[in-house]
Amino acid sequence: MTDGAPGGLRVGIVGGGFMARTHAHAARAAGAHVATILSSAPDRTARAAAELAVPHAAGSLEELIDRVDVVHVCSPNRWHLEQSLAAIAAGRHVVCEKPLATTAADAERLVDAAGSIVGTVPFVYRFHPMAREARARIAAGGIGRVLTLRGSYLQDWLLEPGDQNWRVDPVAGGASRAFGDIGSHLVDLLEFVTGDRVVRLAARTRTAHPERAGAEVRTEDAVAVVVETAGGAIGSLLVSQVAAGRKNALTIEVSGSDGAIAFDQEHPDELWLGGRDVSRVISREALSPDAARLSVVPSGHPMGYLDAFTAFARDTYAAIRGEEPEGLPRFADGARAAILTEAVLAAAASDTWIPVPSEGASA
Structure with missing residues (x-):
């Protein structure tokens, strides 16, 4: 974790669609700094960075991981296992969209791999x-x-x-x-x-x-x-x-x-x-x-979906700081x-x- 990063925790988002927008909003509202983003192709990455006001467009997953403390995996389901394992191997905390993996066996692999690293899934309801x-x-x-x-x-x-x-x-x-x-x-x-x-x-x-x-x-x-x-x-x-x-x-x-x-x-x-x-x-x-x-x-x-998502992100980041929030998925x-x-x-x-x-x- 880099305490000197703007906004505290540095977040990298993998994906450029609706869920990437939702995660970016929640991360910022929870006090983190969305530092970089990676989508499925360079032009899509550049477009997502511009639309979400993210200062850096990553050229690869490795580049994204190297610049952040927490990786939010919002890509299509087939990539969840590979991308989450790469982040964990580099010692990064992970927020992975559901399903955690496309098979139960692969999901259990991620549970085992995470160990002391904080890994959460946004069951935000x-x-x-x-x-x-x-x-x-x-x-x-x-x-x-x-x-x-x-x-x-x-x-x-x-x-x-x-x-x-x-x-x-x-x-x-x-x-x-x-x-x-x-x-x-x-x-x-x-x-x-x-x-x-x-x-x-x-x-x-x-x-x-x-x-x-x-x-x-x-x-x-x-x-x-x-x-x-x-x-x-x-x-x-x-x-x-x-x-x-x-x-x-x-x-x-x-x-x-x-x-x-x-x-x-x-x-x-x-x-x-x-x-x-x-x-x-x-x-x-x-x-x-x-x-x-x-x-x-x-x-x-009124409170709604984005408030719930922000609360999930806030509790995830609290867990990274060593706290034990109630009900964190x-x-x-x-x-x-x-x-x-x-x-x-x-x-x-x-x-x-x-x-x-x-x-x-x-x-």
């Missing part, structure tokens, strides 16, 4: 104050014994047969698309909020269009999953990138013997509390300590998501319940 409030209330027994879970993550950006993206290609994106891309967020948030783990599941996948832009589609557009947890709860998950009208509809609901809690990330300043006699919606007021620390503006002033959590993704594909292929190994989840 954990960082909404009301998601933390739901977690605190469940942990305190506020809804009693957890009985059922319900969650969905619905988008429509691949609804039409002409819609195309590198994520559709299993070579670039991995064997799973819908679940690996957004279902991983959903199951991570459910396990985080409940403090419980999925131990077995059954699944069905659906591909809406056999071809996109003339190319065969070999990844799923939608997934339905039935789960059972270590604590004995049962639940259902629906993930789709072809749900017309839904842009980023991530919702979870946890029902217990004494009540229920629901969180909707499109209305992140609210939490629904269900009761047999009375149900109510609460806002960001009188929060538990961990939720309150993430509530950086007064209630009534590390490489082990990314490996956990990869294990669950492979279990979903195996269950859909075999038409049977699949046990989920416990490895790959941090305490």
Whole structure:
């Protein structure tokens, strides 16, 4: 770490698309200096540097790594393993977009390689104050014994047969698309909020269009999953990138013997509390300590996705400084998501319940 760098930690971003922009914003808001960037070709790197006001356009991954303290890997999924390993080998801390790797085995390789180096994965929905409030209330027994879970993550950006993206290609994106891309967020948030783990599941996948832009589609557009947890709860998950009208509809609901809690990330300043006699919606007021620390503006002033991403970056950099922030998603959590993704594909292929190994989840 170079204490004399402008803004403290020096950050290098690999990638030049939407996630690179998001990471650059979060890094700066969290007090770091975005020092350099690298995209897939020199012209794209130069364009990304100009658009994001990054002072240096790197000519190679090695050059980028040499100039920074932390590498943010925002490239297509196929490169996550190689680029993260290179950064780790050079002693750099790593923020790697999900999926951490395209296979569970490769994700575990990154967990093992990181050792004492801080490696985190931006499961940023954990960082909404009301998601933390739901977690605190469940942990305190506020809804009693957890009985059922319900969650969905619905988008429509691949609804039409002409819609195309590198994520559709299993070579670039991995064997799973819908679940690996957004279902991983959903199951991570459910396990985080409940403090419980999925131990077995059954699944069905659906591909809406056999071809996109003339190319065969070999990844799923939608997934339905039935789960059972270590604590004995049962639940259902629906993930789709072809749900017309839904842009980023991530919702979870946890029902217990004494009540229920629901969180909707499109209305992140609210939490629904269900009761047999009375149900109510609460806002960001009188929060538990961990939720309150993430509530950086007064209630009534909306907080959203970029605030959650900034909180994730802030906690990552705090961990690099030797602190232990609550709920920081590390490489082990990314490996956990990869294990669950492979279990979903195996269950859909075999038409049977699949046990989920416990490895790959941090305490």
